[in-house]
Amino acid sequence: MERECSNCGKPFMPKPGPGRPRRRCEECRPPEKRRADAPPLSPPAPTNVHRLPAPSAESVARAGPVGATLERLTNAGRESTPEGEIALTLAAALAEGGHTASGLAALAKELRATLAAALEGAPVEPDLVDELKERRARRRGA
């Protein structure tokens, strides 16, 4: 059935198919395609986000989970074992942040397990043993 354009009054044939029947002719209301003479879509203006300077690799390695993990591995002489490497990688991922709570928990759990495996059988730091002995002695004396 022919319809009349609500804009220019020209009769036109609405296309059959789903959707609302068009009320204007194709000249007044071009289909949803972009016209060739239309100005190009401008990219979104860059938002001026203030970015914090990225921490240097050195400071990341010294502080946080990576530093603590590396220290324990180094003290046990296990920093270059496969388990040690995995533990360090996990620690780095942990330090990177941006995890969901469950992701963080999974990472921490995995790091603990890997670190335990890496340190398995390693001699305990003598100063730690001394400290424990001292504490025990203090407790007995009290």
Ligand SMILES: [Zn+2]
């Ligand atoms: Zn029209």
